[in-house]
Every structure is written in C-alpha cells, then in structure tokens.
Amino acid sequence: MHAWEQIQKTVDYIEEHLAEEIRIEHLAKLASLSQFYYQRLFSRLVKKPVNEYIRLRRLAKAAEALQNKNKRILDIALDNGFSSHEILTRSFKDAFGMTPENYRANPVRLNNIAKPQQLLNYTLIDEDVPLIADGIILEVTRKKILKPQYFIGLTAEEPVDQMPGGGETGVDTLGQLWDSFHEKKASLSELTANGDELGVASAGTKEGYYRYFAGAEAVTEKTPTSLTSWELSAGEYIVCSFEAEDFEHLIMDAVYKAHKYLFETWLPKHKLNVKPFAAERYASHRPDTTRMEIWVMPEI
Template identity: 30%
Template sequence: MNYFESMERTIEYIESHLCEDITLDELAAMAHLSKFHFHRVFQAMVGDSIMEYIRLRRLTLAGQQLRQTRKRVVDIAFDYQFSSHETFCRAFKKTFGVTPTECRRDKVGLSIRGKAILRRDDSRLGGFTLEPKIIFKDTFTVVGMEIITTQEDNNTNFTIPKLWSRFNPRANEIENRHTGGLGLCVSEGFENCDFSYMACCEVSAVDSIPEGMIARTIPACKYLVFTHKGSVDNLGETYDFIYGKYIPNANYEIQSKVDFELYDERFKPDSPDSEMDIYIPIK
C-alpha cells in the first residue's frame, strides 16, 4: 500500500470539496484504512488532525473571500459548511484573533493554513528513528475496564489517564492475570473517531470477572512491535514517527484490528530509563 499516494489523493479530494460536506467515512474509505488508523496516519503525516485540517482550510479560504469579495459574511459561512453566522464568527475569531468584519474592514493579514504538502523525509520528525520487531501473537484474552473515547477527548479531558487511575488500584482483583498491563484500542464498529480503550491485564483463564470490568478475546495477528524509551510525555513523538514516517515508507499494510501498548517490568512512567512496547496489527 502506498500511503503517500493515498494521503495525497485524500488531500486533493478535501481541497476540491471544501464547500461541501466531507465525512470521515468517505475519506478513510478513499485511503483504504479504518477510520481510527486513517486519523492517526493523517495527523502524523500532515501535523493536524483530519477535522482540524479541514476546518483551518475552510477558514483560510473564507478569509480570502472576505478580503477579495463583497459577499455577505453569512453567505461565506454557509459556503464553507458552518452551521450558522455565529458559529463561523466564533471559529474565525478563535483562529485568527479578529472577527470576519474586522478582517474585511481592516484588510487584516491572516496566519493561513496552506494546502498540506507531504514530504517523504519529514523534517518535523528530525533524526528520530526506531526499528520494530515483527511478531505473531496467538489469540489471547484480557480482563479490565473499558471506555469509549476519541483522541481529541483524551487530549482535552484525559479520559485514558483517568481510566488507569480507576483501574490500577483494582488490578489485583483479576484472577489468573499475567504480570504487567495492556492499553488496548479497538476501533472497528465505532462511528467517527470513536474507539474502545481498555486498561487491562492478559489472563490465562477467565474464572470470574470483577464488578465493573469486562473480558475480551483478541484474535491471533501479526504485529509490528515498536519499543518506546523514556517518559510517556514523549510518547506522541514515537507515534508520529510510526504513523508519519516508518509505516508510510515501509511495505506493511495496517489491519483494522486491535492495537495495544504493553507495560511490563521495564515500564517506569516518568523515568528516562522506562520502556514500553507498541503493537500495530499488520497483514
């Protein structure tokens, strides 16, 4: 699979449909990825989340319309798919620091979001490098706590750290558990950018399930396994490398299955010596 061609095709489609409704479903289908993985690959390669990129491109072109035409503000708002005049004005002011009226009246220069240009050697990622292992993991079962969330919701409301703060004190209630923990992402069957996240432990058998927890069986699969070294504060850089550089330049096709992070005895959250493994399912 050529990720660069898929993302470039997606960017061109977005550019020619900014005045129309654009859905995550159609973009992910165009890129031949699940919505979850499309979101991750796009953000890592472009630098903005998919919906933020679309929003900024629309606002940029709306700003050009304000300065170059005499169209009514409300008409420009509707042209670029904003639900109301008020919604458009709030988004414009938040992004550019001026209202649409001020932009037009004062011919204000805007900090625009240009059309994304992809580079195979992405300078944003510097000299960062990781070499993954390829392993096949047999079917396994986990027990733990689950939430339905999104990347944006987690970034804003810390939904995943809050889940771990509830799960960790109760992990010992799980029978037949293996040492360490897993952070499990399941994206199939969910709308938009939603995904299921489990804070859990692998188990050798399910004799009972503690209250407020669930069990899930994960099918056998082949994985790329990357080892993140250092504090979890830098985990985003590792994911940007994986989805923005390594996978687009490699000949692996991501599967729409379960991604997970493994936290074993090497994991020390805030230590520079900490290590954790990231499992990406591939075909």
C-alpha cells in the first residue's frame, strides 16, 4: 500500500470518529507507522499537524450543526468532540472571531478546512474520462469558444493566505462578495437571461494578494457604474468539471479539491502551463446547482 493510502485511511477514520477521543497512538497503528513517522508524514501530506487537523474538522462539523437552531450548543459541542460548551466557544472564537451564539444569530460563510482526498494527488486521468473520489465526480476536457463572453459583477482583493480552501479559518469574505452581487443582480438589465455565474481568481495588484471577480453573464461588454467586468476571450480552454451532492458541498468542499487536482496534479503531469487566472463557472447559486466548471487557458 502506498504511503498516501495509509494516511488516507487515518483521515477517513478521523472523520468517522470526531465525537470520540482520537489518540495518535491508534492512528499510527492504523497506518502501520511509528508515532514519530506517522505525524511527520501526516503533516507533509495533509499540510496540518494531526491534532490541529482534528480540531479544525471538529469545528467545521460544529459550524454545520449550528445552522440547526433547534439543537443546543452544548449538544453540538459534545457531538463533535468538545468536552463542554465553553471549550467549543473558545475554539470557535479563536478560529472565526465570533462565538457560536453570534454565528447562529448572524450566519455567514466560514473558511473551514475540508477533508482531504489523497487519491486526487496521485491519480492521473485522461481527458474526457471521469474520476470518482469521495463522492465527487471530476472530468477534464477541452472547450473552445469562438467569440468573447462578457461578465459583469464585483471585484475584491484579498491576501493569498486567506484564500478559501487554503487551510486558514475565518469568515469567507468571498461569500460576502457574492452576497453583495446578488443584492444588485435583479436590477441589472445588462445581464443575459438565465446566464451563467462566474467567479474568477487572478493576480492581485500588490504582492501577497489576489483579485476575485464575482459576477454573471452579460449581453454587452459595457460595464455599469460601480461594477467591474471580466472577459472570457475566444480560444481553447482546459475545463475541469465536477459535481457534488448539493450546492453547499459544491462550493465549500468540491471546488477546492477540483482546484487542487487541476493545478497540482493534472496540469503539471501533462506539462501544461496556463494563463494566470482560474474561472469557476456554474448555473447559479441556487440550492439545486450541483455542477461547476473550472476554466483555464493554456499558454501557447
């Protein structure tokens, strides 16, 4: 068995036993490694120390459970491996800057660490061949557009280390950007009826930052006052499409795994370089949207 498979076995075990005490000694035994080498390999592959990863996954599950206002916060704490309401509150505030009570009263999207799937780091698929991994279906293909497609929306600039899916916790400011755009969307006559929505990450204007555009397909390249635009130029694109069981898992889990697979596995192993942007394209933010595409343009 490959080393990554041994680590994935323990990642799966952790996910199934978050409510219980999880001992590194037991995880190391599952992986057939000494505790020293297990912790070293885990940190290398998962990018987090074991105990920190466990804490962050417990917080992610607790945040999800807090959306059910009929459940006591104490019960949520105990169900997710925290021994008291107070310990959950302290950990939650350290991670997200608010208490569980504040979050429940004023819910916002949070940056949570997703459960990793090591298979995506080591499996190479051919074009147009689907890959199934941990409930996500991925496929890489090529698409060509014959004329530019225009999108209008809002743009923000954020520190790279706060990029969703990067392993840092906190409020998902990109979710707030999308909320701001959707407040304006119904009043924008320039938008294409039933057109796609587009989120684009590109290089920032200063070191250590990136820009993110959130918008929708437009009938014209003209940009209304107070909004910004993005153009998908004519040409050939590499497109990674993926599906998840619902919209929440699509944008809070699947999209990060698809990005990681495309940029860290598929493109490097095919020796392909792409232009410095990645566009996430999907039908809408409706709960019934379960499919998304990442569009990148190869450098000639």
